[in-house]
Amino acid sequence: MTAKLRGEAGQAFPIYVVMVAGLLFLAFAFFTVGKAAALRNGAQGAADAAALAAAQQSRAQFQGPFLASLPERMLDMFLQGHAVTGCPAAYAFAAENEAEVEYCHPPSTGSERDEISVGVKTLKPVGASVVPGMKRTFANGHATAVIEWRCPTWRSVDLNDDSIEDVYYFSCRGGEMLTIRTGEPLDWPRVSKILFDVHLVDS
Template sequence: MGQDEDWLDWLDGDLAQGAGATAAAQQLAAENDATLQGGAVPTEVNGYPGYEVAVRTNYTVGESVIPGTEGMHANAHATAVIQPRCDIGPDVGPEKAVELDCDGEIVDIDPENFELDDLPDASVLFSVHLAE
């Protein structure tokens, strides 16, 4: 992130760039014996960033009570939404320590003595869930 970018916007999820969204969707589809159709498409759900995908099963429906469907594949669409889990303390400034309350887990960030390893795992900062 550049010097001019506001890291609070990043923490709010406003600067999500989707790096790795397509690869993550491909992996999840493969784990479910399906194939991603195209890539992850950026979207917005209720003001939060998200990614839409389409998948198709690698297997056919097989025997069915509906004639002519035996060779058909199932298709599905899904939308994953990224929501921040953290509330930022009221006393925020470029040189002030910041306290984050991430669903009850307190994270202190001191810009005077900050290292990237000081940040918790992304799963503490953000929730990713299916919206559709």
């Protein structure tokens, strides 16, 4: 009887080994899938941050061209043709998030908003695992940010009757009002956030 039980135990042992090995394989596979998902989330976060940074940097660089457009009544032309040049900020923010920029596209011009699209790749791969191909698999993220004109209604006043506009009045979304006097210093960091909105959009 004892010999029979030992025989059955001996036959069952390989089955247990296979079951444990299978469970370990599944555990490592789930771990790898989870790590890959976390890496993708990190890549998307890096892309979002990079695109927003590029748009914000571009908005900050609008000051000179924007002010130059006011006295000559060229505001409409400025809105249709201003250039987004914030890609250096995208590279910096991607690096801070352990990613590298694969592309940073200048926008197509438009009358009320400009887009800037950024694609990034993580610097670190998923790493070695039981899932084939993961050792050299990197995660990618893509994001598009827009710089949108917030003040569709505006008017100008020539106070000196010299054909040069001296004061501009802007009516912006949310009921905000803004007055710009062309001969006075301008707090552009504050003013630019009133004139232009920066946000992410579906790409």
